[in-house]
Structure formats: C-alpha cells, structure tokens
Amino acid sequence: MTTVSLTVNGQSVTADVDPRTLLVQFLRENLRLTGTHVGCDTSQCGACVVHLNGQAVKACTVLAVQADASVVTTIEGLAQGGELHPMQAAFREHHGLQCGYCTPGMIMAAVDMVNRKGSNLDEQTIRAELEGNLCRCTGYHNIVKAVAAGAQAMVQNPVRQAAE
Amino acid sequence: MYAFEYHRPTSIGQAATLATEVEDVKFLAGGHTLLPTMKMRLAAPASLIDLSQIAELHGIERSAESITIGAMTKHAEVVNSSEIRESIPALAEMAELIGDPHVRHRGTIGGSVANNDPSADYPAACLALNATIITNKREIAADDFFQGIFTTALEEGEIITRVSFPIPSRAAYAKFRHPASRYALVGVFVAERGNDVRLAVTGAGADGVFRVPEMEQSLSRHFAPDALEGIIIPPEGMNGDIHADAAYRAHLVGIMARRAVQAAASRG
Numbered sequence: 001m002t003t004v005s006l007t008v009n010g011q012s013v014t015a016d017v018d019p020r021t022l023l024v025q026f027l028r029e030n031l032r033l034t035g036t037h038v039g040c041d042t043s044q045c046g047a048c049v050v051h052l053n054g055q056a057v058k059a060c061t062v063l064a065v066q067a068d069a070s071v072v073t074t075i076e077g078l079a080q081g082g083e084l085h086p087m088q089a090a091f092r093e094h095h096g097l098q099c100g101y102c103t104p105g106m107i108m109a110a111v112d113m114v115n116r117k118g119s120n121l122d123e124q125t126i127r128a129e130l131e132g133n134l135c136r137c138t139g140y141h142n143i144v145k146a147v148a149a150g151a152q153a154m155v156q157n158p159v160r161q162a163a164e
Numbered sequence: 165m166y167a168f169e170y171h172r173p174t175s176i177g178q179a180a181t182l183a184t185e186v187e188d189v190k191f192l193a194g195g196h197t198l199l200p201t202m203k204m205r206l207a208a209p210a211s212l213i214d215l216s217q218i219a220e221l222h223g224i225e226r227s228a229e230s231i232t233i234g235a236m237t238k239h240a241e242v243v244n245s246s247e248i249r250e251s252i253p254a255l256a257e258m259a260e261l262i263g264d265p266h267v268r269h270r271g272t273i274g275g276s277v278a279n280n281d282p283s284a285d286y287p288a289a290c291l292a293l294n295a296t297i298i299t300n301k302r303e304i305a306a307d308d309f310f311q312g313i314f315t316t317a318l319e320e321g322e323i324i325t326r327v328s329f330p331i332p333s334r335a336a337y338a339k340f341r342h343p344a345s346r347y348a349l350v351g352v353f354v355a356e357r358g359n360d361v362r363l364a365v366t367g368a369g370a371d372g373v374f375r376v377p378e379m380e381q382s383l384s385r386h387f388a389p390d391a392l393e394g395i396i397i398p399p400e401g402m403n404g405d406i407h408a409d410a411a412y413r414a415h416l417v418g419i420m421a422r423r424a425v426q427a428a429a430s431r432g
Contacts, residue, residue, distance in 0.1 A: 019169065020167055133264075
C-alpha cells in the first residue's frame, strides 16, 4: 500500500491505496464520488475526465498515486452552494444530453476548453476540442450549442468561474 | 492490471540506481501507453519507477541552433511553447495532432520516443529533424535510435533525459489520422536545413519509422511538391491491417509527402 494525499473538490484527502488503483477508481470507490464515470476504460471515450491541477485528464489512465499532492476537481466540485455551474446550466438549458452517461466528462472537458481557449468558441473549435469525448446518443449537436452558451455564461458570471 | 511496486524518485541518479536494485522495472512517464498496456495485461512489470517528480527532466530550452526538450515535457507544453512555435512551428503543430486535449495533458515526448510505436508521431519528427536523444549515459542520433517497432537503442535501465532538435530552415508534418485512434495511418515529416533535406514516414512501415532517401535527394535539388513526381513507393515492407492494406499505405506515403513539402515550402 502507498499513502496518497491530495485535494479533491477543495477537501484534503489522505488514504492508503494499492499502487494499481486508478484515479477514477479512487474517486468513485474510496471517495464515493460517482459522478465521474467509467466508459471505455481505454482512454478513448472521455466519460472519466476530471481536472488534475487545473487540466482535463482521463482519470482511467492516471494512477491515484500519480495524483499525490495534486488538486483534483470532479463534476461534483463545479456547483457552488446548490447552484449549477454555468456550464452545467447550459447543458440543461440546451438539452445537451440524453442518457447523461458522457455528460460529466463533457462538462469537465468544456470548462477546461474555456480555461484554455477563452469564451468565444466557434463551432469548429468546439467540435475539434471535444474529440476526446464520445457521446452515443445526441449526435453532438446540442452538446456543441451547450458548450458555446456555457462558455459565454462563464464570462458573464466571473464569480462562479473563479470558484471553479 | 497486475500488482506492482511503485517508486517515485526525485533525481535521475536515484531513478537509475533504483532501476538496478529492483526487479523487472518499467519507467512510467505520462503513462498513456504503458497503463493501457498493463490494463490489457500485455505488460506486467513488477515495479514502476515514476519519473514525474524529477525536475531535471522538465523544461524547454532554446539556443541559436537548437531546441532541447526535457523528456517529461507534455505534448500540451510543446503545443503552447512560444520558443518552439517561433523556431520549429512544425514540431508544435505535430504535437497538437497527438491524441486529444486530455491525452496531450499527460503524454510526454520521452515516453513517446522510448516506446517507438510504429504509428506514433514523435519518431518521424525526431528522424526528419535529425534530433539527438540524450540519456543519462550518452547521446544517440535519431538515425541510430529507432531500431524497429517498439525497439530502440536504449539499454536496460537507461533513461531518456532530453531530446535536442536542430532548428531547420523550414519543416512541416502531414498526417493522415486514423479517425478513431487518432494515431497516424501515415504521417510524413519533412525538414530542410541548408541543402540537407530529411523526410521521415511513420504509420506505414512494417518495421516502424523510416526515411525515404530517393525523395530526400530529389527535394535537396528542388524543394517543391513536383520534385516528388515519378517517385513510386512500393507496397513491399509496408504495414497492412484492417484499417488499410500495404498498397493503400504506400500510396498514402506519396500523397502525405507532397502535402508536407507543400506546407513546408509555403513557409518561404
């Protein structure tokens, strides 16, 4: 067993883990943060995307021990005080999901996209940037609309953006 | 995946010593090939040595003649480096075609080069740009480093520390991406430095990355797409699989070579 200490959604966490424990397993099974999903488990689908030190990563392809001393944000860490993050609200408003399985990863990828590329995202940029996130229901159309609207909303509501 | 012991040294010296002391070691860089391989039980090392906390393996340095990139530098750092964008834009553009944004936040140049996947992008860049692979023991020219699929000149326990790229006068990379895996079905990197032209192909060769001397000689006389007219790449020695047969890949080499030369030539 190896001891890991990290910050998850603002809370300090310390645990003894088998080194082969994946970050996504640690989040879901140790911390019971089951909003982060396991889809393909082969770094293709993006259902497991979380932020590691402020960058989107596929948590199925990171060991929990590699995240030692890091800051992790999951989908559960986005909403503040019971109010949805602007990107979450945009996905609801624009019906950016059907079954919802890919949604946590889509939203974490979308927030990362805005952090890197700014809030004025054209359709081509959004589609290219989402290539690491697969959706099997929607055909992406409403997801792209939701990301564009959520990006704008993040700028109009900088307090909540800073809280992320 | 099977259980393993995990080590996280903070210096190259510590990592090298550990590698001689513990059994059946693999070095862990970004983990985006090694961890999936271990999940599929195609690899089951007894020990992993995580190189992420070794400060000497990070960072990008520019001199008048070259760009030197620390082995643990992530693809996204290469994409966003203003030094690389200014001196070897083709290298930053190539890094932006690897995987997806999340993969580029983890995958490293050292890991990609050490793995030498026959469809990876960095081996083509290293070979075309005449890079030097620097390890904790020696310096190895790219021409000597890549020795066939998943095979390199690295010895047991040898650690890539940096990769140094001479700055070309112009260069470009043209990639035909597999739409699902995002690896290169065929990728061609071309670089001109003075009168020297080097052209390297990834994704196509049954034996991994390779140069095309006939194209290089013709391009060194006249650096334009029409210099490649009449040069036929035979399907013998090409990789064939369910995605593309050998003849298709051979044909694509010519197409991607012309596109790469066109892109490099348009840099003026």
